[in-house]
Amino acid sequence: MTAAPEQVDVLNTAREQVLERGVGLSEEQVLQVLRLPDSRIPELLELAHEVRMRWCGPEVEVEGIVSLKTGGCPEDCHFCSQSGQFPSPVRSAWLDIPGLVKAARQTAATGATEFCIVAAVRGPDKRLMSQVRDGIKAIREDGNEIQIACSLGMLSQEQVDELVDMGVHRYNHNLETARSHFPSVVTTHSWEERWETLRMVREAGMEVCCGGIIGMGETLEQRAEFAVQLAALEPDEVPLNFLIPNPGTPYENYPVVEGTEALRTVGAFRLALPRTILRFAGGRELTFGDLGAKQGMLGGINAIIVGNYLTNLGRPAQDDLDMLGELSMPIKELSKTL
Amino acid sequence: MTGSGSGSGSGAGSAASAVFCGYCGKAVGEGDHAACSSRLGVIDPPRFCSQCARRMVVQVTPAGWTATCSRHGSTASA
Numbered sequence: 001m002t003a004a005p006e007q008v009d010v011l012n013t014a015r016e017q018v019l020e021r022g023v024g025l026s027e028e029q030v031l032q033v034l035r036l037p038d039s040r041i042p043e044l045l046e047l048a049h050e051v052r053m054r055w056c057g058p059e060v061e062v063e064g065i066v067s068l069k070t071g072g073c074p075e076d077c078h079f080c081s082q083s084g085q086f087p088s089p090v091r092s093a094w095l096d097i098p099g100l101v102k103a104a105r106q107t108a109a110t111g112a113t114e115f116c117i118v119a120a121v122r123g124p125d126k127r128l129m130s131q132v133r134d135g136i137k138a139i140r141e142d143g144n145e146i147q148i149a150c151s152l153g154m155l156s157q158e159q160v161d162e163l164v165d166m167g168v169h170r171y172n173h174n175l176e177t178a179r180s181h182f183p184s185v186v187t188t189h190s191w192e193e194r195w196e197t198l199r200m201v202r203e204a205g206m207e208v209c210c211g212g213i214i215g216m217g218e219t220l221e222q223r224a225e226f227a228v229q230l231a232a233l234e235p236d237e238v239p240l241n242f243l244i245p246n247p248g249t250p251y252e253n254y255p256v257v258e259g260t261e262a263l264r265t266v267g268a269f270r271l272a273l274p275r276t277i278l279r280f281a282g283g284r285e286l287t288f289g290d291l292g293a294k295q296g297m298l299g300g301i302n303a304i305i306v307g308n309y310l311t312n313l314g315r316p317a318q319d320d321l322d323m324l325g326e327l328s329m330p331i332k333e334l335s336k337t338l
Numbered sequence: 339m340t341g342s343g344s345g346s347g348s349g350a351g352s353a354a355s356a357v358f359c360g361y362c363g364k365a366v367g368e369g370d371h372a373a374c375s376s377r378l379g380v381i382d383p384p385r386f387c388s389q390c391a392r393r394m395v396v397q398v399t400p401a402g403w404t405a406t407c408s409r410h411g412s413t414a415s416a
Contacts, residue, residue, distance in 0.1 A: 064400040089363065089385035093395045106401040244381060247362070286381060307400035312381050317400065 011040070011047055014271050019051050024231045024272045030224035033268040038260050045263060045299030048270040052300045055274045059332040060324055061237075061303035063114035063149070063279070064107030064317070067310040068095050068135065069128060073120040075153075075188045077176070079213055081246040081311050082120035088248030090311055097131075097138050104139040108146045110306050110317045113334045115139070116149040116172060116209075118310055122189065123154040129162060136166050145334055149209060154193055160200045170207035170236065173197050178226035181218045198233060207236040211281065214265050215243035215257035223265065227272040237303065238276050240269060242283030244312055257283070259292045263299060270300025279303035285315055290323075297327055358391040360384025360405075365391075383415070 010025075010032040017023050025033065036044060072084045072092035081088040095103070100117065107115045117135060119128055136148050150163060151172035163171065175194055176182065182191040202208050210233055212226060230238055242257045257265075270278055280301050284293055297304075304324075306317035324331060356366050361374035363386035378384060383396050387407035394405040402415035 066399055067397075070397065089393050091393050091395045093397050095397055095399075099397070099399070103399045103401075106399065110400075308398045308403065311396070311398055313379070313383060313398065313403070 011043060014047060018271050018274050019047065019054055022055050022274050024274055027224050027228040030227045030268050030272050031221060033271060034220045034224055034264055036264060041260060041263055044267040045295060048267040048300030049298050051270055051274050052302050056302045058330060060329045061114065061277055061332045062110060062112040063116060063303065063305050064110065064112050064307050065116040065118055065305055065309060066095065066100065066103040067120065068100060068117050068131065069119040069121060070311065071120060073122070075122050075186065077186045078250040079185065079216055079243060081249055086248050086250065088246065097135055100135045101138045101142045104144050104146060105142060108144045110321060111331045112306060113147055113332055114149055115146045116151055118151040119153070121153045124152040124159060128152065129159060133166050154189065154197045155200060157200055160204045164204050164206060168206060170209050171201040172209035174212050175210055175229065176212040177216055177218055178222040179229060180225060181222045185216055208233065209237040209239065210235040211239035211241065213241040213243050214262065215254065216251060217254065227269050231272050236277060237279055238269065238273055239279040239281040240266065241281040242287040244283045244286060257287045259288050262287045263292065263295055266296050266299050266301060277303045279305065281305050282309045282312060294323060294327065297329065356388035358386055358388050360386055360388050363391045
């Protein structure tokens with residue numbers, strides 16, 4: 001009787017394919033990583049960290065974000081407390097220009113190189129575009145040396161061109177989840193519509209920021225699908241959020257993603273996206289806690305949102321900056337982003 | 339902790355003499371607000387006025403938040 005052929009170990013494969021050659025894992029390989037037992041998580045994170053160091057370097061890109069227009073969104077993204085379609089306690093609010101400038105100043109003071117202006121809309125109208133233009137001008141006049149990113153929903157070609165003209169260098173528009181799972185999460189627009197905005201952004205010369213949220217009822221197969229769909233997009237940055245079950249949303253009773261599962265996901269996404277800026281974003285405080293955040297930073301993450309998010313609170317920026325100091329991870333300088 | 343908020347001043351979201359929970363909007367004396375307390379000031383700013391339970395207009399910024407009740411005024415993170 002002949003012995004069964006030894007199964008190829010996915011982490012051994014990844015060491016040669018991803019670490020040595022910089023080629024991201026396939027969907028099937030990502031799925032194998034997501035199915036690794038807890039006992040192999042340290043090995044996964046160590047490899048993911050090596051991949052990050054090899055293909056991205058030791059620096060951490062720091063970003064702050066602010067909500068310019070909060071709440072009252074017509075879309076029905078089931079995770080979002082800003083949808084006007086759900087009985088969420090979040091009320092509509094507009095941040096004025098002085099408030100926006102102050103937020104940019106606070107962000108720049110942390111050493112961040114990125115400041116993202118976000119609006120809860122299907123897509124921007126003339127008023128919002130005008131507010132963004134005035135806001136960017138005021139931030140510049142205030143002397144803040146920081147890159148401006150925007151996240152304003154779906155865009156027309158004309159709006160893409162306008163944002164380029166304003167000097168926006170990166171645009172965020174998350175695909176949120178796997179294409180096959182998207183209709184369960186959002187019904188008011190399609191995954192393809194989001195993709196189209198991202199295509200226009202890329203072609204216009206802006207950097208593409210596109211990620212999503214883990215823990216919205218997707219299967220492991222769909223999580224792997226999402227990772228390779230993001231890889232196919234070749235985004236400059238992928239923000240990884242973990243679901244915050246917010247009151248009034250359809251997902252308010254969903255469980256928080258467990259730390260071990262989240263760490264496996266971080267490692268898997270790094271192995272799928274070896275050269276991408278992989279950013280810790282919303283939900284990490286609930287999912288990881290302090291220790292898990294450090295493990296994530298040592299497991300493939302090379303960017304972080306500091307301070308608060310759009311409607312939820314984060315850790316104080318200084319706590320994260322202290323953590324980066326403890327980990328001897330230098331903060332990316334503005335000169336490196338230009 | 340009552341889950342009434344963790345703001346400064348004596349305005350709408352202040353924990354001082356809170357009648358309503360800033361997270362769920364229900365009366366502080368009714369039911370268990372332990373889950374509210376675990377999120378309030380950590381993951382969430384107050385959303386309901388601690389004096390009248392009106393939904394507040396809340397602006398979160400990178401370094402803090404302000405919450406405004408149309409009747410009882412504004413409060414902000416410490």
